[in-house]
Amino acid sequence: MDNSRSGAAVRHPWSTLTAVCLAGMLVGLDGTALTVAGPEMGRSAGASFGELQWIANAYLVALALALLPAGRLADRAGRRRVFLTGVAGFGLASALVAAGTTSELLIAFRGLQGLCAALLQPAALALVRSAFGRDRLELALGIWGATSAAAIAAGPILAGVVVHAFGWPAVFLLNVPVALAVVVVTGYRVAESRAAGPGGGAAELLRTPGVAIGTALTAVAFFALFGLLFCLTLYLQNLRGLDPVRTGEWLLPVTSSVVLGAPLGGALVARFGPRGPAAGGFALLAAGIAGLLVLGTGTAWPATVPATVVTGVGTGVALIAATQLIVASAPEAMSAQASALQQVATQLGGAAGIAVLSAVVSWRVAAGLPANGPVDEAAQGRGAGAAAFVPGLHAAVLVAAAVIALGAVLALGIRPGSAGMAADPAGPPAPPSQVDGDGGHQQ
Template sequence: MTDTAARPAADSAAPPPPPPPRGFRGGPWGTLVAIAFGVVMVALDGTIVAVANPDIARDLSASLAELQWVTHGYLLGLAVFLITSGKLGDRYGHRRVYLVGVVGFTLTSIGIALSGAVPVLVGFRILQGVFGATIAPAAMGLLRSNFPPHMLGRAFGVFGSILGGAMAAGPIVGGMLVSAFGWEAAFLINLPLGAVTVAAALWLIGPNRATDPASRLDIPGILLLSVAIFALVWALVEAPVVGWAHPETLAVLAVSLAFGAGFALWQARAADPLMPLGIFRLPALSIGVVLMVLTALGLMGSLFFVTFYLQGVRDLSPMQTGLQLLPLTLMMGVCGTPAGRVMDRFGTRVPTVAGLLTAAAGLFLLSRLSLDTGVVATSAGFLLLGIGLSLVMTGATAAMITAAPVSLAGVASGLQQTAMQLGGSLGTAVLGAVLSLVIVTTLPGHFADAGLGELSAAEAREMQSAVSQGGEVLGSAQGATAEAITRASNLAFLDGMHLAFGISAAVMVAAAVLAMFMKPQRHDTGSEVPVVHI
């Protein structure tokens, strides 16, 4: 393999002066306001759907596996299309792609609400994920191309605050809508939101402008990457169910590896590649990808079990659970804007490292949760985690997107979002396997300590699924025996959760060390990226 690098002229020269100020309509801040509506719509949808799942299960008689695909189907559509949609935005204009995404997301939401069967609903969810994948990269591309470099940190900070606020409001809004109107309202709310979003985009965003109009679509690259990501996400979703060593899991992982290798080889030879491999020679972008995967692995993987702890072990209601999580979601909304200002002044490395260490401290506190941990102690862990998550997302995202040339802003944003999705899926799968293994290992000991008799390994494996969700298998047991089984099950769950949070904290510390080497570069529209030849 031989490498040749075309060094951007912007690296050796001072950044170009910011463009002359424009009015609110068609200007940077008008663009930010317009895309905020789309971001809120997608963020609300994610958290509202979680609240609606029990009602969907009852109304459509969905099994647990079918209900999981209500979430997994959206994830597949989203992950597979993120990078491709970013390239479409670079090629045809982010304003145009953003509008297509919003309209498609709205129409598929209506289709979901009108679905009378689970397969139809899951099909629309997959399609909704495809359209949802166009919104975030297009929004980031619009920010990158409209804001001058010295204001990008502030823009990404405000963007992060809006996203965090929407996530904080989601469980509360979702609870009210589902309680008052049924699960269909969780999706029909996107109809008025979508109409307002389209109107705001048409009014506030300037004329459509492609940042890379001369490029051609890399159809072979799109197909190779899509199959590789689809197979990887499928394996991560199904492995916890069928087993990591199951032939189906191994075969799908092999398909992902083969198509991923084929994609890399093709990108090195393609005249107009979907994702030029040279962008990974930009330190801020390559390190940012790893940070996004590690952050999502630790944070999203751990948070997957928090609901089981709060509702299963602590016996909180869904509304009480949402209120307990408010310190986390509110900090994500509050800290984004200050983080952006810090980033404009000191660069992306400072807030990113500080965020990772803060998140590690929060995860460590959460690894000490017990059967009777109070609200204050639990909230302290979530508070630190929310602050850390906000700082990391603002810093690492900005580092990746500002490192790439403006002509590849959409691709860089799609790459950032894909890393987040894959990291989250990997974290859920890996930490879920850790949790299950610890439960099977420690449950017999807790049963023996409670005087419940000897529990065989086979019986522990049978109980593992229920215990992993913070529940217990009582059977016909009542009274003191039922209380002893519940306590033993909860203690085994806590053993697994403690280790999962401990691993997540260690991952955050390792990511903080890596972030110390992050030195973002800024490029103007005419910048090139290093070219890799194989």
């Protein structure tokens, strides 16, 4: 695995980006595929409804708890080393999930998957920053965002086909060869990167100009995106009677448009800096969300396409601008922690969006029903609940659009030049000189 020339480590930025994108697709596909594979998993393991919830949530809990410690570990121990550990562990955990026969085993192995995802995700963006440097970081982040969105969009559809043809374990077994490919590419073509000097904690990182506002913008974007996707899934499955695969097809314009918006956002940030693209992306996103007010009890799919496409493009542009603001503003010694912070904002913003917007829907549905009418989610798709659900969905849409509009105003507060590649306060990174003991390369 010697990539050195004349004793110096060789950077392979495109190989690094390939490995990072494949790992991101691995996690994205796995997360969204579970929405389709989950019920079949529960039936095969004889899981109760509560156990089925934990099969899904064990991953999320482990991920959320481990992200910030994993980012700090990557900065100190080496981003390549931690990334490799996370990818190899994710592949192994996926094989164990596929072999799981009881709900207890599935919960434990899903938790292990979440822990490994926490190891690989912060280290991934830190490796990209190290490999590409300031001049091409926006382009790399745009490609990373597009591939991640493509994986999320394809997850439910791919899982539906695989589960139908081969059963639910095949969904997780697909992760194994992808993880192996990432390990090979990383082992031979990715240089090691670690902090040269001491780094601080998350509180210090949030005091860095640009990082706090980028984190807030990320949380705001995922508040609206995850919350609305949850409410739209209820609308499509409970009110319209669509199965999970058809639901994924209805939502495809949103997720696939993010694939277009992410590289566009990268190009715009490279040309104009993050302030204009972030504000414009959030404004576009607010307009797209407001366009979802067209939804009714019998709205045809083509009528929703303009709003969903605008929503997806705006999301891609806004998120890449916010991510670039976080990653590029952080000191080099804390770049993996900055990536972890971006992931934490994603998780917390999404969880808050689901909680708040679903509460808005439930409140509005309850207000529109007779005093003894049904208010649970299953009943919201039938009878009087169907008529009341649409105003509830519209109320959630208005709340989401208002929150995103506030995000656009917040983005206008980004100071010009605040996302220049930050220097390490302890000095520049160590020179790319020696191959380290585990076959990686110090850079």
